[in-house]
Amino acid sequence: MKSKKKAVVLLSGGMDSCITAAEAVIKHSEVFFLHFSYRQRTEKRELKAFNEIAKFFSVKNKIILKSDFLKIIGGSSLTDFSKNLGKSRIDGIPDTYVPFRNGIFISIASAFAESVGAEYIYIGAVWEDSSGYPDCRPEFYKAMNKAVNLGTRPSSKIKIITPIINLKKSEIIKKGIRLKAPLHLTWSCYQNSRIACGKCESCKLRLKAFKEAGIIDPIPYKK
Amino acid sequence: MKSKKKAVVLLSGGMDSCITAAEAVIKHSEVFFLHFSYRQRTEKRELKAFNEIAKFFSVKNKIILKSDFLKIIGGSSLTDFSKNLGKSRIDGIPDTYVPFRNGIFISIASAFAESVGAEYIYIGAVWEDSSGYPDCRPEFYKAMNKAVNLGTRPSSKIKIITPIINLKKSEIIKKGIRLKAPLHLTWSCYQNSRIACGKCESCKLRLKAFKEAGIIDPIPYKK
Numbered sequence: 001m002k003s004k005k006k007a008v009v010l011l012s013g014g015m016d017s018c019i020t021a022a023e024a025v026i027k028h029s030e031v032f033f034l035h036f037s038y039r040q041r042t043e044k045r046e047l048k049a050f051n052e053i054a055k056f057f058s059v060k061n062k063i064i065l066k067s068d069f070l071k072i073i074g075g076s077s078l079t080d081f082s083k084n085l086g087k088s089r090i091d092g093i094p095d096t097y098v099p100f101r102n103g104i105f106i107s108i109a110s111a112f113a114e115s116v117g118a119e120y121i122y123i124g125a126v127w128e129d130s131s132g133y134p135d136c137r138p139e140f141y142k143a144m145n146k147a148v149n150l151g152t153r154p155s156s157k158i159k160i161i162t163p164i165i166n167l168k169k170s171e172i173i174k175k176g177i178r179l180k181a182p183l184h185l186t187w188s189c190y191q192n193s194r195i196a197c198g199k200c201e202s203c204k205l206r207l208k209a210f211k212e213a214g215i216i217d218p219i220p221y222k223k
Numbered sequence: 224m225k226s227k228k229k230a231v232v233l234l235s236g237g238m239d240s241c242i243t244a245a246e247a248v249i250k251h252s253e254v255f256f257l258h259f260s261y262r263q264r265t266e267k268r269e270l271k272a273f274n275e276i277a278k279f280f281s282v283k284n285k286i287i288l289k290s291d292f293l294k295i296i297g298g299s300s301l302t303d304f305s306k307n308l309g310k311s312r313i314d315g316i317p318d319t320y321v322p323f324r325n326g327i328f329i330s331i332a333s334a335f336a337e338s339v340g341a342e343y344i345y346i347g348a349v350w351e352d353s354s355g356y357p358d359c360r361p362e363f364y365k366a367m368n369k370a371v372n373l374g375t376r377p378s379s380k381i382k383i384i385t386p387i388i389n390l391k392k393s394e395i396i397k398k399g400i401r402l403k404a405p406l407h408l409t410w411s412c413y414q415n416s417r418i419a420c421g422k423c424e425s426c427k428l429r430l431k432a433f434k435e436a437g438i439i440d441p442i443p444y445k446k
Binding site for chain 2: 063065066067068069070072073074075091093097098099100101102103104106107108110111112114115134135137139140143144146147148150151152153154155
């Protein structure tokens, strides 16, 4: 029996958000897929994955928000194309970290949830077995949820759901298979191309996780 | 003696943010003025006020972020021009409330602060004597500050400063005079015109506050 409470899902088009979306679609009768185009390297390719995943789930409530402020703000190799990708760390955090990106995304999703009367926000953040981005830790989501509830209408009562935050990458894949998530439509590669490179840090992480899970990655890779 | 720690100031061009900016400029040797153009009714007029205030304070670090997502999100008479302004309330909150707007602005300001190495974020939120927007309450800023610190680099240590949150409108004006804030350059009116109407809810609130403070409002009004 699905919940009649509406849910907003942050869906980038990557594996983690796709599996998170699968869970939301199973649990809620009305879901809204929210996507950000923020002038990141893979903007077009991610949007393609987002649209294909929404089509797979027959989700018509698609919201695509465009903004160049994360690029203007800078501080990340994902949005500053003059920087080398995945080559350095500050405070142990990779250069692909976009300052407080998930905080911004949760804030905007909260505004949207309040506007459409949704009580749930799903985000595919991963802490265990992950890159160490501070805006992926469980304590952050707990604190952020409290802030969101204090900063919105008393009737809004928004809950932030992070279904895979404590899973390992290989466990996430197994969960995706179990939920019948369309992993063949997801995009993880740092390149904005048709076929994944198989060589960047993100592709390597993905391939390693599939190997550990004992499952064959359904997407093609460049030879 | 000014602090050498950098400060980001959210400056809309209204009275509250202008007085908040005055305090930041007095206290910090390097400030960044951050302005949002979010397709609100008074977008152009507010931007004019922002630029004039920045010029007054000789602040060169101006960042203007444009986005239409608050308009797409909707839910407010400030961004939805088909709605009547200031005519209705839900949960006791006026229709001019933009869902979680200050939460979004603080999130983006936090990302920017982290990117430029600023430790302080100033925002002119007012709770006492105000409209009752949930994202103006002191508890919200306390919770949001905690979330921001958990979601950013351990070295970032951002502090959100709300210098006028507990002041009455008339006290804010007196503070503005004391700090020599350029109140003659500020814009409060809900209309996007050259001269303030003097009749909308926002003009009425402003005029009442000046009267209570026993000070003459330096801006002209339509006859």
